[in-house]
Amino acid sequence: NAGVTQTPKFRVLKTGQSMTLLCAQDMNHEYMYWYRQDPGMGLRLIHYSVGEGTTAKGEVPDGYNVSRLKKQNFLLGLESAAPSQTSVYFCASSYQGQGAITLHFGNGTRLTVT
Amino acid sequence: GQQVMQIPQYQHVQEGEDFTTYCNSSTTLSNIQWYKQRPGGHPVFLIQLVKSGEVKKQKRLTFQFGEAKKNSSLHITATQTTDVGTYFCAGLPRGSQGNLIFGKGTKLSVKP
Numbered sequence: 001n002a003g004v005t006q007t008p009k010f011r012v013l014k015t016g017q018s019m020t021l022l023c024a025q026d027m028n029h030e031y032m033y034w035y036r037q038d039p040g041m042g043l044r045l046i047h048y049s050v051g052e053g054t055t056a057k058g059e060v061p062d063g064y065n066v067s068r069l070k071k072q073n074f075l076l077g078l079e080s081a082a083p084s085q086t087s088v089y090f091c092a093s094s095y096q097g098q099g100a101i102t103l104h105f106g107n108g109t110r111l112t113v114t
Numbered sequence: 115g116q117q118v119m120q121i122p123q124y125q126h127v128q129e130g131e132d133f134t135t136y137c138n139s140s141t142t143l144s145n146i147q148w149y150k151q152r153p154g155g156h157p158v159f160l161i162q163l164v165k166s167g168e169v170k171k172q173k174r175l176t177f178q179f180g181e182a183k184k185n186s187s188l189h190i191t192a193t194q195t196t197d198v199g200t201y202f203c204a205g206l207p208r209g210s211q212g213n214l215i216f217g218k219g220t221k222l223s224v225k226p
Contacts, residue, residue: 042202043157043202102159104159108156
């Protein structure tokens with residue numbers, strides 16, 4: 001049982017480059033989330049999805065886009081990377097809303113933008 | 115905006131000492147959850163508290179939810195080196211259809 005799988009684990013980008021982070025879950029969860037974690041800042045929600053084909057903005061959505069074409073996958077895109085987007089990115093899923101069910105996190109993607 | 119404040123930011127203890135981290139919300143919460151993140155790892159769910167004044171225990175860990183459902187604490191008795199990591203609280207504002215608000219975490223280090 002893989003749970004939540006993120007790829008890649010590490011990535012270095014130059015300013016202005018684009019990339020997509022992939023999150024896949026095999027738990028049939030409806031809800032999926034993308035967070036970023038920076039030192040001393042905790043976990044901040046970027047975007048989330050309450051079901052296939054739906055997405056919504058979180059606390060820090062600027063500079064990111066997401067897509068949920070399949071229930072098991074949630075993609076996070078950076079169209080033009082900036083050094084401020086250097087961070088550790090975590091994907092998470094839950095099978096109901098956050099009020100009822102806990103978050104299952106992936107192992108994270110460490111992104112450096114130079 | 116709605117915030118969940120968590121203190122202290124860092125805590126260094128000698129193995130065997132107790133440890134407590136506190137969370138305070140600017141608004142009343144429906145529930146609060148606690149997560150642990152080991153160094154280099156990802157957050158892992160520990161527990162959820164829902165009722166006013168609720169107290170739950172997991173071995174050496176004791177979790178409390180305040181009567182007003184605006185604050186919570188995690189207490190570890192007799193810390194061990196395996197307790198090292200960052201502990202996060204995450205609250206869901208009452209009446210909100212939105213998402214959990216995470217505290218910034220307390221990083222615990224344990225000296226053997």
